[in-house]
Amino acid sequence: MVTKAARPRKRKIVVRGPGKTSVTLIVNGETHEVLVEPRRTLLDALRKDLGLTGAKKACDEGTCGACTVLLEGKPIYACMALALECDGRTIETIEGLARDAKLHPIQEAFIEEDALQCGFCTPGQIMSVKALLDENPHPTLEDVKRAVSGNLCRCGAYPKIFKAALRAAELLRSRS
Amino acid sequence: MRSFEHVNAPDIKTAIALLREPATEAIAGGTDLLGELKARLRSPRRLVNLKTLSNLREIRYSPKAGLRLGALVTLAEIERHPIIRERFSILAQAAASAATPQLRNMGTLGGNLCQKPRCWYYRHRLFHCWLKGGDRCFAEDGENKYHAILGADRCHAVHPSDLAPALIALEATVRVVGPDLDGEISLAELYTKPTESHRRMTMLGPGELIIEVRVPPPKKNARGVYLKAMERGSWSFALVSVAVQMSLEGKRIADARIVLGGVSTIPWRAKGSESILIGQEFSMELAERAAEAAIAGAQPLRDNAYKVSLAKSLVKEAVGSLAS
Ligand SMILES: Cc1cc2nc3c(=O)[nH]c(=O)nc-3n(C[C@@H](O)[C@@H](O)[C@H](O)COP(=O)(O)OP(=O)(O)OC[C@H]3O[C@@H](n4cnc5c(N)ncnc54)[C@H](O)[C@@H]3O)c2cc1C
Ligand code: SF4
Numbered sequence A: 001m002v003t004k005a006a007r008p009r010k011r012k013i014v015v016r017g018p019g020k021t022s023v024t025l026i027v028n029g030e031t032h033e034v035l036v037e038p039r040r041t042l043l044d045a046l047r048k049d050l051g052l053t054g055a056k057k058a059c060d061e062g063t064c065g066a067c068t069v070l071l072e073g074k075p076i077y078a079c080m081a082l083a084l085e086c087d088g089r090t091i092e093t094i095e096g097l098a099r100d101a102k103l104h105p106i107q108e109a110f111i112e113e114d115a116l117q118c119g120f121c122t123p124g125q126i127m128s129v130k131a132l133l134d135e136n137p138h139p140t141l142e143d144v145k146r147a148v149s150g151n152l153c154r155c156g157a158y159p160k161i162f163k164a165a166l167r168a169a170e171l172l173r174s175r176s
Numbered sequence B: 001m002r003s004f005e006h007v008n009a010p011d012i013k014t015a016i017a018l019l020r021e022p023a024t025e026a027i028a029g030g031t032d033l034l035g036e037l038k039a040r041l042r043s044p045r046r047l048v049n050l051k052t053l054s055n056l057r058e059i060r061y062s063p064k065a066g067l068r069l070g071a072l073v074t075l076a077e078i079e080r081h082p083i084i085r086e087r088f089s090i091l092a093q094a095a096a097s098a099a100t101p102q103l104r105n106m107g108t109l110g111g112n113l114c115q116k117p118r119c120w121y122y123r124h125r126l127f128h129c130w131l132k133g134g135d136r137c138f139a140e141d142g143e144n145k146y147h148a149i150l151g152a153d154r155c156h157a158v159h160p161s162d163l164a165p166a167l168i169a170l171e172a173t174v175r176v177v178g179p180d181l182d183g184e185i186s187l188a189e190l191y192t193k194p195t196e197s198h199r200r201m202t203m204l205g206p207g208e209l210i211i212e213v214r215v216p217p218p219k220k221n222a223r224g225v226y227l228k229a230m231e232r233g234s235w236s237f238a239l240v241s242v243a244v245q246m247s248l249e250g251k252r253i254a255d256a257r258i259v260l261g262g263v264s265t266i267p268w269r270a271k272g273s274e275s276i277l278i279g280q281e282f283s284m285e286l287a288e289r290a291a292e293a294a295i296a297g298a299q300p301l302r303d304n305a306y307k308v309s310l311a312k313s314l315v316k317e318a319v320g321s322l323a324s
């Protein structure tokens, strides 16, 4: 079938790239403007352009969860999102959890329960637990298991991760 | 990833016009497409972002018209929606079984239905296999543990979607639009066996999009189940899955729709099994016969004969669980 290469009419379209273009990312409450190519993933923008290396790059293809961050409060894989498509949106990373040099209760609970070995998966696990507890302050063990089912731990620290998440829920309830 | 231009689609019409240009791809959640771009299976010059089409994000329900899902609804939204969980439970179950919480927050319905096969030869840049325009299928006499057992021809990859079997069992239709196309077809018709001249897993061509999925209201006394055999409890595509939707009148099966995933290049409707069940009183012996019919004509490859018995067991278990 022969199709004429029709140029879209009327509606104004904005073509960005392939070179760098300006994007606003609201990360842990701070607004940042970064210059990125459209192919830049959110993960690379966080790590390379903003120096926030808490979210880890392990598989870079959506199969490990080490890069988990919250986008508008929901956990996503930063390696599978384009930074450009997060323009003007709210992102939370592990760096935003501690306040005034004081760890977040989830971080405290992970230490208390010894919920890590190598620690590579930990920032991602904690962000998934954060999203769960933000929404559900009374999770069951099943809820916790489901919440971290997209975060691979090669060290097999899961039993302690589950305990830490439940402990964190207690801590948060007792402090609110 | 190679570099590309990026355009936010301002409206459906413009998106279609942009997409008919060469080397242009649509991106929704990006969970499948970015995998392809990173592996350099394709290197588009431009991506058209569908996520800005905010009118395609809605879930609507009315007892008369049934369910309407915009193409950009995420799998997480489907999984959690109270009405879908209650009245279209196999759809919620299928969504909940897919990928991981993070991917379900990102992945959309339209992207799920149009995702590309996971065949490892397809996903490897250096294998220019038949589906990608080459002249042979490497899986046919290669590593084919995850491949098709039913109805395969030139390509032996399975369609990876979990939502498609559930939606076809629910008699869903899709609204598709394109440069010379605007209409509603049954979801089953969307899936076509790839042919010499159309080496794709859906009938859609360049610039053609799914806009909406519609599901008719559930039948009287309808119930359903989605069972998925996986290598691990999360993050796994179906080895075999089965969606069964049945209506019962006492012990008599008034209606049944059975669709399998993971067994063919298309979601596989087991019509033979359905006709064994419909009009009959349920018994385990009947379920057994229906299960046998589901795998009639199976042609396993070297490494995937296990799928034949797996498919049979799943159908029997699913039908049995609904009738008792
Ligand atoms: C690690 C991993 C595990 C996964 N596990 C599962 C699983 O268990 N079950 C499962 O079903 N899926 C699984 N997936 C596939 C996952 O990508 C889809 O479930 C997801 O829904 C795709 O949606 P998307 O919006 O991200 O698609 P995108 O990547 O944005 O798009 C996918 C394709 O569809 C096209 N497209 C997008 N929207 C439309 C539209 N409206 N009309 C026409 N074409 C369109 C795009 O051009 C592209 O070619 C998995 C993916 C990964 C990476
Ligand atoms: S099964 Fe299909 S996708 Fe896989 S190698 Fe064969 S032709 Fe290619």
Ligand code: FES
Pocket (backbone or CB within 6 Å): A056, A057, A058, A059, A060, A061, A062, A063, A064, A065, A066, A067, A068, A077, A078, A079, A080
């Ligand atoms: S680095 Fe993103 S999922 Fe592994």
Ligand code: FES
Pocket (backbone or CB within 6 Å): A115, A116, A117, A118, A119, A120, A121, A122, A152, A153, A154, A155, A156, A157
């Ligand atoms: S602690 Fe090592 S990967 Fe989880």
